[in-house]
Amino acid sequence: MEDTLPLSLSHVNKSLVFTNRLHMLLHFTALCFLVYYRLRFFFQDPQTQTPLFPWLLVFVSEIILSFLWILDQAFRWHPISRTVFPDRLPQDDKLPPIDVFICTADPTKEPTLDVMNTLLSAMALDYPPEKLHVYVSDDGGSPLTLNAMKEAWKFARWWLPFCNRYRIECRCPKAYFSVSENDGDFDGSTEFLSDNKMIKERYEAFKGDIKRVKEDQGNSGDTTGIMSQNHSPIIEVIHEISSSEMEQVKLPSLVYVSREKKPSHPHHFKAGALNVLYRISAVMSNAPYILVLDCDMFCNAPASARQALCFHLDSKISPSLAFVQFPQKYHNISKNDIYDSEHRSAYKVLWQGMDGLTGPVLSGTGFYLKRESLYGNYKIKDTDLEIQQYVGTSNEFIKSLNQNCTLYSATVGHTLPREEILHLASCNYEIGTKWGKEVGFLYGTVCEDVHTGFMLNCNGWNSVLYDPPQPQFLGNGTTNLNGLLVQGTRWYAGLLDIGLSRFCPLICGPLRMSLLQSLCYAQLTCFPLYCLPLWCLAIIPQLCLVDGIPLYPKVSDPFFFIFLFIPLSAFTKHLVEVLSTGGTFRKFIIEQRIWMIGSITSHLFGCLDALLKKFGLKEASFLPTNKVEDDEQTRLYQMDKYDFRTSNMFLVPMVSLLIINISCFIGGMYRVLSVGDWDQMFIQLFLPAYIIVINYPIIEGLVIRKDVGRIYPSAALVVTSNILATIITSTLYSLLRKV
Ligand SMILES: O=c1ccn([C@@H]2O[C@H](COP(=O)(O)OP(=O)(O)O[C@H]3O[C@H](CO)[C@@H](O)[C@H](O)[C@H]3O)[C@@H](O)[C@H]2O)c(=O)[nH]1
Numbered sequence: 087m088e089d090t091l092p093l094s095l096s097h098v099n100k101s102l103v104f105t106n107r108l109h110m111l112l113h114f115t116a117l118c119f120l121v122y123y124r125l126r127f128f129f130q131d132p133q134t135q136t137p138l139f140p141w142l143l144v145f146v147s148e149i150i151l152s153f154l155w156i157l158d159q160a161f162r163w164h165p166i167s168r169t170v171f172p173d174r175l176p177q178d179d180k181l182p183p184i185d186v187f188i189c190t191a192d193p194t195k196e197p198t199l200d201v202m203n204t205l206l207s208a209m210a211l212d213y214p215p216e217k218l219h220v221y222v223s224d225d226g227g228s229p230l231t232l233n234a235m236k237e238a239w240k241f242a243r244w245w246l247p248f249c250n251r252y253r254i255e256c257r258c259p260k261a262y263f264s265v266s267e268n269d270g271d272f273d274g275s276t277e278f279l280s281d282n283k284m285i286k287e288r289y290e291a292f293k294g295d296i297k298r299v300k301e302d303q304g305n306s307g308d309t310t311g312i313m314s315q316n317h318s319p320i321i322e323v324i325h326e327i328s329s330s331e332m333e334q335v336k337l338p339s340l341v342y343v344s345r346e347k348k349p350s351h352p353h354h355f356k357a358g359a360l361n362v363l364y365r366i367s368a369v370m371s372n373a374p375y376i377l378v379l380d381c382d383m384f385c386n387a388p389a390s391a392r393q394a395l396c397f398h399l400d401s402k403i404s405p406s407l408a409f410v411q412f413p414q415k416y417h418n419i420s421k422n423d424i425y426d427s428e429h430r431s432a433y434k435v436l437w438q439g440m441d442g443l444t445g446p447v448l449s450g451t452g453f454y455l456k457r458e459s460l461y462g463n464y465k466i467k468d469t470d471l472e473i474q475q476y477v478g479t480s481n482e483f484i485k486s487l488n489q490n491c492t493l494y495s496a497t498v499g500h501t502l503p504r505e506e507i508l509h510l511a512s513c514n515y516e517i518g519t520k521w522g523k524e525v526g527f528l529y530g531t532v533c534e535d536v537h538t539g540f541m542l543n544c545n546g547w548n549s550v551l552y553d554p555p556q557p558q559f560l561g562n563g564t565t566n567l568n569g570l571l572v573q574g575t576r577w578y579a580g581l582l583d584i585g586l587s588r589f590c591p592l593i594c595g596p597l598r599m600s601l602l603q604s605l606c607y608a609q610l611t612c613f614p615l616y617c618l619p620l621w622c623l624a625i626i627p628q629l630c631l632v633d634g635i636p637l638y639p640k641v642s643d644p645f646f647f648i649f650l651f652i653p654l655s656a657f658t659k660h661l662v663e664v665l666s667t668g669g670t671f672r673k674f675i676i677e678q679r680i681w682m683i684g685s686i687t688s689h690l691f692g693c694l695d696a697l698l699k700k701f702g703l704k705e706a707s708f709l710p711t712n713k714v715e716d717d718e719q720t721r722l723y724q725m726d727k728y729d730f731r732t733s734n735m736f737l738v739p740m741v742s743l744l745i746i747n748i749s750c751f752i753g754g755m756y757r758v759l760s761v762g763d764w765d766q767m768f769i770q771l772f773l774p775a776y777i778i779v780i781n782y783p784i785i786e787g788l789v790i791r792k793d794v795g796r797i798y799p800s801a802a803l804v805v806t807s808n809i810l811a812t813i814i815t816s817t818l819y820s821l822l823r824k825v
């Protein structure tokens with residue numbers, strides 16, 4: 087029976103595929119006409135009025151936008167969705183072990199209680215506990231995390247049986263207790279009510295314990311910041327504390343790992359942390375599958391392990407399957423989500439599109455990875471020396487490579503020499519090996535996830551996206567402007583890093599994977615380049631409007647239709663996608679705005695960071711996002727009010743460009759009214775008007791709002807924005823007619 091029934095099915099939405107392709111055809115045809123129109127300029131009578139310089143800038147911007155649009159179409163070529171049948175999985179005793187990796191880096195930005203909640207939710211996955219091994223990497227090297235884990239372990243002894251007995255769906259205690267009414271089959275039964283009360287009290291006590299641990303730490307003068315950059319490896323298996331209070335409960339094993347840190351030694355951020363867990367877990371439990379979680383992404387439902395195995399154990403899919411990715415979803419998203427923190431497009435459109443090709447990109451968290459897939463091609467190494475140069479000198483680790491470990495793997499805590507484990511977590515272990523280059527998570531960019539996923543694809547591995555009706559993982563979305571732009575700058579720097587490296591998807595992609603799949607990766611790594619056309623189109627047509635230089639066809643010109651059709655077609659497609667993925671018209675406007683704000687700020691700074699790094703002028707940095715809840719920030723976000731408390735570095739470009747657009751619009755309107763060439767200047771009038779309307783909240787924040795989140799018109803901001811606007815306008819204005 088099990089042999090005949092599939093564990094999973096994939097579905098193609100034929101009408102979506104058809105409309106997508108039809109849209110591509112129409113839009114592409116229009117783009118060809120646009121290029122023809124622009125090129126015709128060069129063969130025109132040299133006496134024509136329009137100067138070359140602005141024309142060329144606008145044309146180049148249009149070319150870049152068209153190029154990015156073409157890359158974007160690969161995602162829309164063949165989107166699919168999937169269903170799984172976990173009931174058809176083998177019996178529990180035949181299921182493979184799973185290792186869970188959780189990364190945390192900084193207890194001040196990543197509240198310990200939240201990390202423990204993630205940990206507890208992972209321990210409580212619906213999976214045989216003896217087959218689950220949870221490893222926590224603490225880059226903060228903080229005793230607070232270690233001690234909190236010991237408390238979490240004690241609480242888990244109550245929490246896990248409670249979840250199992252009452253078949254609790256949400257097994258993250260914090261999320262469970264934050265919902266006042268718990269809907270379950272047992273709701274109302276007196277037994278459940280008393281147990282629920284008991285577990286709630288225990289959770290409160292657990293919270294108190296963590297608070298106490300934190301205070302103790304504070305009193306003992308712990309200097310986490312300095313410590314975290316310089317310490318020897320700390321590895322501890324959290325042991326069973328024998329207690330007569332309750333019957334022996336089977337719990338997944340729990341291991342604390344804080345790798346060695348030296349200030350002089352590059353530690354490669356999250357990728358480095360994951361690689362240490364990779365090695366430690368290989369010699370301890372060596373499960374064939376690994377679930378990777380960020381510390382802020384808890385398991386919202388316990389079913390993900392079995393769902394993922396529906397792909398990993400499917401003999402048709404599994405030989406080339408590297409990982410099953412669940413979409414990132416967030417628990418703190420408001421109705422209108424004014425920052426597009428949920429990244430709707432990525433997780434509801436793009437990933438589905440890649441899933442229909444070779445598979446979604448690795449997204450950092452919420453994925454079940456096949457351990458073997460990140461070992462590179464160690465199998466073709468013949469001699470011991472070759473293997474040692476590949477994966478390092480640990481004999482135990484090398485043994486683990488060959489161990490055909492699918493069932494009853496070694497249990498944590500077996501008699502492994504401690505030296506060996508510490509060696510695997512030391513700074514020197516990777517020196518002279520292929521870790522980070524061919525083995526494990528790859529180094530060289532702060533977007534280790536995209537890079538690693540891309541190389542897996544290059545090496546012939548596939549991936550699968552599974553987006554179940556009930557979100558299996560929920561993270562902490564960045565719901566403030568500063569966080570969003572800082573995170574964006576990091577991502578775009580990391581993505582462009584990959585684009586500028588020898589792994590550029592456009593060059594090494596098509597040789598090693600399908601063309602469409604490499605276009606998808608190219609789109610991701612070229613995404614930061616949006617800053618170029620957006621900066622240009624926010625300035626040049628506007629200045630030309632004031633100066634009376636036409637850059638677009640007249641309303642009466644047949645080509646006007648092309649320039650009308652292209653934005654209309656792009657906006658309509660975007661709007662339809664927003665509406666069909668559960669969004670509203672308002673969400674569409676918000677996404678347009680965030681795209682503009684992001685492009686002129688974080689994309690730009692990301693590109694600059696990547697370039698500076700390329701020329702060795704700057705080192706990569708990975709500032710973890712702040713996960714501490716800020717009530718004021720949350721209040722503003724929930725009220726759909728932007729929180730503009732961010733650095734001037736981000737505010738100045740936004741404000742300067744708005745100043746340029748508003749003044750050019752007014753000046754241009756005045757000129758058009760007096761000269762009467764409105765049909766010639768129609769598009770150039772429309773553009774600043776659109777930019778102003780979409781970005782109205784910035785104007786509101788600057789001149790109307792009085793609350794804390796407004797743009798505080800400090801002298802520095804006002805002066806710098808005006809100076810920047812003046813420099814841009816005067817320099818470009820003088821160049822407009824010269825060339
Ligand atoms: O030196 C470091 C830095 C970060 N982290 C951990 O990495 C995770 C992700 O960091 P976060 O600050 O939450 O960054 P985000 O921008 O939210 O992360 C997204 O982007 C990252 C790539 O930039 C991916 O690694 C993540 O999975 C993805 O969720 C967290 O658990 C951190 O504790 C480390 O372990 N060591």
Ligand SMILES: [Mn+2]
Nearest residue numbers: 380382562711
């Ligand atoms: Mn995060």
